[in-house]
Amino acid sequence: MPSTTIKYFAFAHLPLHLQTVSKPIGELADQFETMLPDGPEKSAGMRKLLEAKDCFVRAALDVPKA
Numbered sequence: 001m002p003s004t005t006i007k008y009f010a011f012a013h014l015p016l017h018l019q020t021v022s023k024p025i026g027e028l029a030d031q032f033e034t035m036l037p038d039g040p041e042k043s044a045g046m047r048k049l050l051e052a053k054d055c056f057v058r059a060a061l062d063v064p065k066a
Helices: 016-035 040-061
Strands: none
Touching: 016 040
């Protein structure tokens, strides 16, 4: 069964400039979701990856638009 956090790695709904940041992290999360067995360490890792993704997307909000 997929982890409960994988849904938060979706990126298609974001504007293109934020998808550029979010997509590689979402793809990495998908790889870990299928590669690793469920358990407390996977859950902790997915939560931390989600936290990092959120930080990077917020940082991208501050990039001046050309």
